Every structure is written in C-alpha cells, then in structure tokens.
Amino acid sequence: xxxxxxxxxxxxxxxxxxxxxxxxxxxxxxxxxxxxxxxxxxxxxxxxxxxxxxxxxxxxxxxxxxxxxxxxxxxxxxxxxxxxxxxxxxxxxxxxxxxxxxxxxxxxxxxxxxxxxxxxxxxxxxxxxxxxxxxxxxxxxxxxxxxxxxxxxxxxxxxxxxxxxxxxxxxxxxxxxxxxxxxxxxxxxxxxxxxxxxxxxxxxxxxxxxxxxxxxxxxxxxxxxxxxxxxxxxxxxxxxxxxxxxxxxxxxxxxxxxxxxxxxxxxxxxxxxxxxxxxxxxxxxxxxxxxxxxxxxxxxxxxxxxxxxxxxxxxxxxxxxxxxxxxxxxxxxxxxxxxxxxxxxxxxxxxxxxxxxxxxxxxxxxxxxxxxxxxxxxxxxxxxxxxxx
Amino acid sequence: xxxxxxxxxxxxxxxxxxxxxxxxxxxxxxxxxxxxxxxxxxxxxxxxxxxxxxxxxxxxxxxxxxxxxxxxxxxxxxxxxxxxxxxxxxxxxxxxxxxxxxxxxxxxxxxxxxxxxxxxxxxxxxxxxxxxxxxxxxxxxxxxxxxxxxxxxxxxxxxxxxxxxxxxxxxxxxxxxxxxxxxxxxxxxxxxxxxxxxxxxxxxxxxxxxxxxxxxxxxxxxxxxxxxxxxxxxxxxxxxxxxxxxxxxxxxxxxxxxxxxxxxxxxxxxxxxxxxxxxxxxxxxxxxxxxxxxxxxxxxxxxxxxxxxxxxxxxxxxxxxxxxxxxxxxxxxxxxxxxxxxxxxxxxxxxxxxxxxxxxxxxxxxxxxxxxxxxxxxxxx
Numbered sequence: 001x002x003x004x005x006x007x008x009x010x011x012x013x014x015x016x017x018x019x020x021x022x023x024x025x026x027x028x029x030x031x032x033x034x035x036x037x038x039x040x041x042x043x044x045x046x047x048x049x050x051x052x053x054x055x056x057x058x059x060x061x062x063x064x065x066x067x068x069x070x071x072x073x074x075x076x077x078x079x080x081x082x083x084x085x086x087x088x089x090x091x092x093x094x095x096x097x098x099x100x101x102x103x104x105x106x107x108x109x110x111x112x113x114x115x116x117x118x119x120x121x122x123x124x125x126x127x128x129x130x131x132x133x134x135x136x137x138x139x140x141x142x143x144x145x146x147x148x149x150x151x152x153x154x155x156x157x158x159x160x161x162x163x164x165x166x167x168x169x170x171x172x173x174x175x176x177x178x179x180x181x182x183x184x185x186x187x188x189x190x191x192x193x194x195x196x197x198x199x200x201x202x203x204x205x206x207x208x209x210x211x212x213x214x215x216x217x218x219x220x221x222x223x224x225x226x227x228x229x230x231x232x233x234x235x236x237x238x239x240x241x242x243x244x245x246x247x248x249x250x251x252x253x254x255x256x257x258x259x260x261x262x263x264x265x266x267x268x269x270x271x272x273x274x275x276x277x278x279x280x281x282x283x284x285x286x287x288x289x290x291x292x293x294x295x296x297x298x299x300x301x302x303x304x305x306x307x308x309x310x311x312x313x314x315x316x317x318x319x320x321x322x323x324x325x326x327x328x329x330x331x332x333x334x335x336x337x338x339x340x341x342x343x344x345x346x347x348x349x350x351x352x353x354x355x356x357x358x359x360x361x362x363x364x365x366x367x368x369x370x371x372x373x374x375x376x377x378x379x380x381x382x383x384x385x386x387x388x389x
Numbered sequence: 390x391x392x393x394x395x396x397x398x399x400x401x402x403x404x405x406x407x408x409x410x411x412x413x414x415x416x417x418x419x420x421x422x423x424x425x426x427x428x429x430x431x432x433x434x435x436x437x438x439x440x441x442x443x444x445x446x447x448x449x450x451x452x453x454x455x456x457x458x459x460x461x462x463x464x465x466x467x468x469x470x471x472x473x474x475x476x477x478x479x480x481x482x483x484x485x486x487x488x489x490x491x492x493x494x495x496x497x498x499x500x501x502x503x504x505x506x507x508x509x510x511x512x513x514x515x516x517x518x519x520x521x522x523x524x525x526x527x528x529x530x531x532x533x534x535x536x537x538x539x540x541x542x543x544x545x546x547x548x549x550x551x552x553x554x555x556x557x558x559x560x561x562x563x564x565x566x567x568x569x570x571x572x573x574x575x576x577x578x579x580x581x582x583x584x585x586x587x588x589x590x591x592x593x594x595x596x597x598x599x600x601x602x603x604x605x606x607x608x609x610x611x612x613x614x615x616x617x618x619x620x621x622x623x624x625x626x627x628x629x630x631x632x633x634x635x636x637x638x639x640x641x642x643x644x645x646x647x648x649x650x651x652x653x654x655x656x657x658x659x660x661x662x663x664x665x666x667x668x669x670x671x672x673x674x675x676x677x678x679x680x681x682x683x684x685x686x687x688x689x690x691x692x693x694x695x696x697x698x699x700x701x702x703x704x705x706x707x708x709x710x711x712x713x714x715x716x717x718x719x720x721x722x723x724x725x726x727x728x729x730x731x732x733x734x735x736x737x738x739x740x741x742x743x744x745x746x747x748x749x750x751x752x753x754x755x756x757x758x759x760x761x762x763x764x765x766x767x768x769x770x
Binding site for chain 2: 026027028029030032033034035036037038039040041042043047048051054083084085087088089091092095118302303306307309310311330332333361363
C-alpha cells in the first residue's frame, strides 16, 4: 500500500471536487401521486420472489440454503449490472455466520467469491484455503478452480498451477487442463497452450458456454502473442458462441489496441452502459473522433469524480481510471500513479499493459524499469508489453 | 450432479476468466452538517434505491417508485434512518423533507436540526444500512463556524470506532505536502539532475562557452570572465524562459500535450548541438536559448501534476520547485564550466570536445526524438 500516501492529496482534491459534483443535484418537485420518481435496478428473476426470499431470510437468518440462494441472486446481479451494492447485499445475506470455523462450506465459498468480486484477493484466497484445509473426503473442484483464478489475477502463476492440478485431482480434468493451459499461455508457452486449447475445443460434447470460454482464452493468447488476425477470428468465434459481457469488452479492448475504434464502437453499441463499457466507448470515440466522444467522455469523467468520493475507489477502479487518464486525458503522470496502485492488487495482462503504457508515456526511466521488472517477476510474456518496454 | 457441477464450473470460469471490474457508483449517502452559533443543521441525502431493499418502498412491486409510494413510506424512512445517525452532543429532530435528483438516481433528503452548539469536529456514529449492505458509506461534510470544511467517510460496519469528522480535512497542509518542508525544492533539484534531456541541452549550450567563434574557427578565451559573462547570459535566458512557461502551465493558463513537448525538447538538443558544429541560427545564442527554454518549461511542468502541488500553497510550492530547478542547474553550470575552462587550452579542444560532444548529443537527441514520436524504446535511459 505504498501508493496510499501519494494518493492522499489526490483523494482530498477528489473530495473537494466531489463537493462540486454533489451540487449538480437538482430538486424534484412531484405534482401527482402517480409520478414515477425512481426506477429500481432490474432484479434477476421475479421481483416479488426476490422480496419474499429477503423477508424469509429476515425471519430465519441461519437458513443456509435460503441465504445462499439470495446471495447467489445478488452476486449474479452485481456481475450483470456492475453495481457493487449488490455484492454488499450478498455479504449481508450470509452475515448470520460470523465465525470462520463454523461457517458451512458453501457459505465460505460464497464469501470467497464475494471477496474476489470486491477485489479483496488476499482475503478471498484465505477463505478458499481455509475451506480447502477442512477435513472431509468431498472433492472441491470449484474452490480449487476459484483459488487458481485468484492466484492468476494476483500474478502468482506457480500457486495458480498448483491449484489447477488440484482441480484435476478433484475430478474435473477439463477445467484442470484449461486452467494449466491458461497459465502456460501467460508465461509465453504459446504453442503448448494453443495445442491444449485446440484439444479441449476438439471435444464436440462441450456445451456452447464452455466452448465460448475456451475460445476467449485462445483469443487472448493470440492477442498477447501479437497475432492480430488469429486473435480477431477467435474473438469473433467466441462472441458467436456466447456474446457475454466479458468477451465483448475484451474484444473492444483488442480493437482499440489495433486502432480500429469504429469497430469497437459497433461492438459496444448494445451493451449496458456499465463503467467498464462507458470507458471503452469514451476511449474508442475519442480515438475515432466520433461525435459521441464529448458526451461519453463527460459522463465517464463525472462517474469517476463521483466514485472518487471514496478513498477506496482507487483500489476498485484503478485500472479503469488509469486507462482513462492515459487514453482520454493524456495525463501519463496520473495514469502511472493509478496503474501502480492497481498492480498492487491485480496483475492481469491488461493491468501490466496499462502500467507499461503509462510508464512509457511518462518517460520516467525508473518507472519503465519497474514495469519491466514486475512483468519479469510475474513471468508474464506479452508481446504488446515487450514492444513498448 | 455432474451436469450441475459442470454448469457451475462454467459459470465460475466465465465470471472469473478475468477480474474485469464492471465498476459502478457504489452506495453512498451524503451528510452536510452546518454548525452555527445557535444550533446545528443537518441535511442527509439517502438514495431511494438503497432504501427500497431495507423498507420495501415499492408497494406494488412494479420496479418503479412513484411519489405516492415514497410519500406514504416517508414516516418509515425517518423512523429507520434517524436512529442510525448520532452526532455526539446533539439530539436531532426532523424539520423537513425533500427529493433530489442526482447523477445516479433520486435521493430522499432529510432535513434535521438540533440546538447543540458544536465547537469542534463532532464524533459521528453512523450505522445506516449496516444490516443491508456493508459496502455502504456515508460521505460527511462538516462546516464549523470560522473553520474550513472538513470531509470524512463514515463506515457503518465500524460503528465501534466512530470516525470523527475531520479525519481528512481539506486544509491541513501536513496531509497534503508529501515531501515535507522544502520538499518541493528538493523535487526541483532532483528533477533537473535526473532530467537527462535538460542536462544535455545545457551541456550543448555550455560546450563552446570557453571558446570564441572566429573566422578561423573556435579559439580559446583568454580569461575566465570572457567565458562567464556569455554563460550568465545564456543561463539567465534559459531560466527566465522556462520559468515563464512553467508558471503558465502550472496555473493552467497554457497547456500543450506531452506528445508535442517531449519530441520538441529532443529537437532543441539536436538543433543546439548542430549549431555548435555548423552555425545555423541567424540570431544570437541568447535569443535561441530563450526560445528553447520556453519549450523546456513545459517539460518541467509535466512533473508538476505528479507532485500534487497543494492548492492552498500553490505559489509557494511552485516557487520552491523552480528555485530547486535553478539551484540544480547552477551546480551543473559551475562544475561543467570549471572543467571546460581547464580543458580549453588542450590542442584540438574545438575539434575534439566541441565536435565530438555535439555529434554525441545529436545522436542522443535523434534517438530521443524517434522514441518520443514513435513510442518505442531505443535507449536504456
């Protein structure tokens, strides 16, 4: 948390800005009783049922299946809308269990998922390890796979490998192989990883969602390997199988990297305007000099100002804010500071790439060295990063 | 069971494929506490979308909140919220209500008042939505008479350690100046000593200063004073020029993108070095130095953003930074001039030191220019 003292002045400045933003509020003076003054966020499934579940849980807070059903709904909603308050509501749903030792297995796993969503990666890993250390014969492939993902996001590939291998021992060979191939790809062992993905995709019994996920991994592998046309084809194939928001965003990032902003705008057109989507819209529109640029940039800027009213916003939004500072504001110093703070938490290829771009743009030899060193320490091999460091 | 497991694993795989944060405005309420001589008023804005899960405001469950639904629920909103806010020493009562449209939706506004007179930042105990959403926070602005606005963040899950308002005050310099007293002076010195491009530019200007340009080429000066006065002229021109643009950029009166400034700085090095070998400027070097100094000033301004100059002490910090730059520059000038003055009588000073030095500077300048326009890395620094 070395960056915190450096961010403090900025946080204070953000608070001062926030005071200005807050004054943009306008009074509502309703004239009729049936005037709609707020539309509530969409819920997963039926609204009345969601409320019934909530009320039931209030009566019997230690009903684990009820609590988990509600928490799962909220977490899905958080993923769909990108609204962190639903992750908070999911935490509340399982709050009847305070003691790690007596927390049911599924509740502990849910807590790990929520911690991961909130970018508390160390806490998530600790929860998973506690779960996996519990005695009992039940294999826990989900928990191992989640741990492998958390470790990968943290840039701890060796630990991730170890967890992937446990997925295999727990009886899920497909996921174990995909998990190991993903890590191999990150390390630059591209040929082996490509062959592994091809073998997994060759199994015709895989459901479309699994094939989509494997194809997205393959697309990202080609993207990092600098093979743009192969990456492009794989992204399109993945989106055809399952146009999920993650792949859509990843493809938009790829198109922006390839200086094809107009196509990025087309890909993002029908997406929910979450912060992540709006950020890419603002960057692509700026790059393409599209007429929508001014409005999207202004809206994104306002959302950042609002988010920064909280000091922990830099932890949860560091990557996005760094990308905005770099691509829209052309402020490499700020981008570097944010990117450094971000890689203290998450170290996915995009995080390192943003750090490298910020370091390069800032022209600071020490920053470029540090980015190079961190990429090397993690063991990430990414031609995009190599090209600029 | 196996099918279910697979489905679950696919979900996990998809959701965790990457931690791509689809960030969104979090749940916050806003408190404005105004402490006057006769009493204290509080304005508390709470999002309706946060109140709904706690109070089921949406009576007909259609996903839309009408004024009728909110009006009916208002006593419940007050009954729910008021016990969850305590300001030490103040008994709060409701004095009014309003609705406010903010960037992220509609907010219920609770107007509260108390007869208490606050002399110092009060302890605020806040537990709103504690059982609904532990990620919720209250953002409080506390205004005491004659004191600067204090801002703080209230965490409902930490009610035991009630955070005092004023934890992050906008006007306490010790929170702002990360580098301590005279810290910006040190930053200025550090910046020029490690800003290789500025140092190289200065060196290009100084290289021929111990020589005079004659029709037969470079001839060494006889006395130190013959070298010192032109140096003073050149260094002053550089200083005045970069101070002007540094100031203009710092005050945000003029702004040029780094994508233009950084290559331009490289170009000044190339041109200054070229002029040492073949005279290319039709005007005295002092004038050229002044023009180029304007460009370098924008380069210095680039680091200002990173240094977080405190708004309250902006002028003072900027002055420190600039004085630091000049001190660092003076150290370089004195050392280099002394060295060159000793070397000037060596045979072939003109051909070896000036020419070789200038060629080297041209090479480095060209490499920098390519790096900074093509965004590639050619040199280890």
